[in-house]
Amino acid sequence: MTAGPLDPGAARPAPFGERLAAAMVAFGPLCAGIDPHPGLLAAWGLPDDASGLRSFALTVVDALGGQVAALKPQSALFERHGSAGMAVLEEVIAAARSAHTLTIVDAKRGDIGSTMTGYAEAFLREGSPLAGDALTVSPYLGFGSLQPAIDIAAANGRGLFVLCLTSNPEGAQVQHARTASGETVAAQIARQAGAVNAAELADRGGSAAGASVPSMGSVGLVVGATIGDAARTTGVDLSAVRGPLLAPGVGAQGAGSAELAQVFGSARGQVLASSSRGVLAAGPDGRALLAAARRAADDAAQALQG
Numbered sequence: 160m161t162a163g164p165l166d167p168g169a170a171r172p173a174p175f176g177e178r179l180a181a182a183m184v185a186f187g188p189l190c191a192g193i194d195p196h197p198g199l200l201a202a203w204g205l206p207d208d209a210s211g212l213r214s215f216a217l218t219v220v221d222a223l224g225g226q227v228a229a230l231k232p233q234s235a236l237f238e239r240h241g242s243a244g245m246a247v248l249e250e251v252i253a254a255a256r257s258a259h260t261l262t263i264v265d266a267k268r269g270d271i272g273s274t275m276t277g278y279a280e281a282f283l284r285e286g287s288p289l290a291g292d293a294l295t296v297s298p299y300l301g302f303g304s305l306q307p308a309i310d311i312a313a314a315n316g317r318g319l320f321v322l323c324l325t326s327n328p329e330g331a332q333v334q335h336a337r338t339a340s341g342e343t344v345a346a347q348i349a350r351q352a353g354a355v356n357a358a359e360l361a362d363r364g365g366s367a368a369g370a371s372v373p374s375m376g377s378v379g380l381v382v383g384a385t386i387g388d389a390a391r392t393t394g395v396d397l398s399a400v401r402g403p404l405l406a407p408g409v410g411a412q413g414a415g416s417a418e419l420a421q422v423f424g425s426a427r428g429q430v431l432a433s434s435s436r437g438v439l440a441a442g443p444d445g446r447a448l449l450a451a452a453r454r455a456a457d458d459a460a461q462a463l464q465g
């Protein structure tokens with residue numbers, strides 16, 4: 160049995176692309192990152208251990224759960240606390256689910272097909288304690304190596320965000336390179352993600368969730384808000400992806416409204432702007448965190464409208 164688009168707690172959720180589109184209509188195009196950097200733990204007066212991590216992350220979920228389109232816990236900053244940190248990540252995912260807020264687990268997993276299945280079962284299979292609503296994945300072992308994750312995500316109403324044009328300058332070394340056919344690596348990845356979404360949307364009948372967000376498949380791309388005109392110069396057709404575009408780089412990495420509008424052009428309706436430190440710096444007060452997230456969501460909505 161599938162559930163309504165804003166019901167992430169259901170046994171078999173509706174397709175992720177549909178649920179995210181509904182959440183973006185309801186709350187605006189912001190994903191708030193949960194990045195418990197040691198410096199932020201210190202700034203919040205918390206110890207750099209699993210108890211500080213837990214207090215930090217659950218404060219964010221308490222403040223922003225039910226208020227933003229999605230939360231994005233950064234797995235690395237939980238993993239650095241070992242098994243106790245991973246237990247906190249499980250708790251955070253469960254708390255966000257109870258607050259009816261989508262989670263994108265930012266773990267950037269990628270591996271050969273047989274072991275990719277293991278990652279996909281951990282992060283995408285219904286009932287797994289580490290399964291959020293979507294997972295960031297790396298296609299740099301070949302887009303085809305992601306097939307187990309694509310299949311397991313689809314079977315479980317989950318989504319993927321495939322690294323395409325990342326927000327760090329070093330990403331260009333790989334992503335802007337050209338394949339034997341002359342196509343850039345980034346354009347090839349985007350085209351392959353678009354093919355998966357086209358098939359999903361054809362199956363679903365492709366109905367729009369709301370006027371301001373187009374119908375979206377469940378395989379999104381990560382496209383940094385810091386990349387300038389790289390989508391154009393690499394030949395990446397963002398609109399043709401027909402999936403969500405997760406845009407990190409807003410706030411602490413320097414991108415703002417002008418960059419969001421410039422980078423995404425006619426694909427701006429698909430954009431989920433992502434900010435971590437830019438919002439988290441307002442903590443630990445919950446009301447201040449919420450005010451910072453609302454400001455970021457309003458700014459993104461204004462930059463991406465029309």
Ligand SMILES: O=c1ccn([C@@H]2O[C@H](COP(=O)(O)O)[C@@H](O)[C@H]2O)c(=O)[nH]1
Pocket residue numbers: 192194233265324325326327381382383407408409410411412433434435436437
């Ligand atoms: O290209 C990418 C992909 C992922 N990220 C992640 O997003 C956040 C950004 O944090 P800020 O504090 O808003 O800079 C972080 O978890 C990164 O790993 C990215 O920045 N760029």
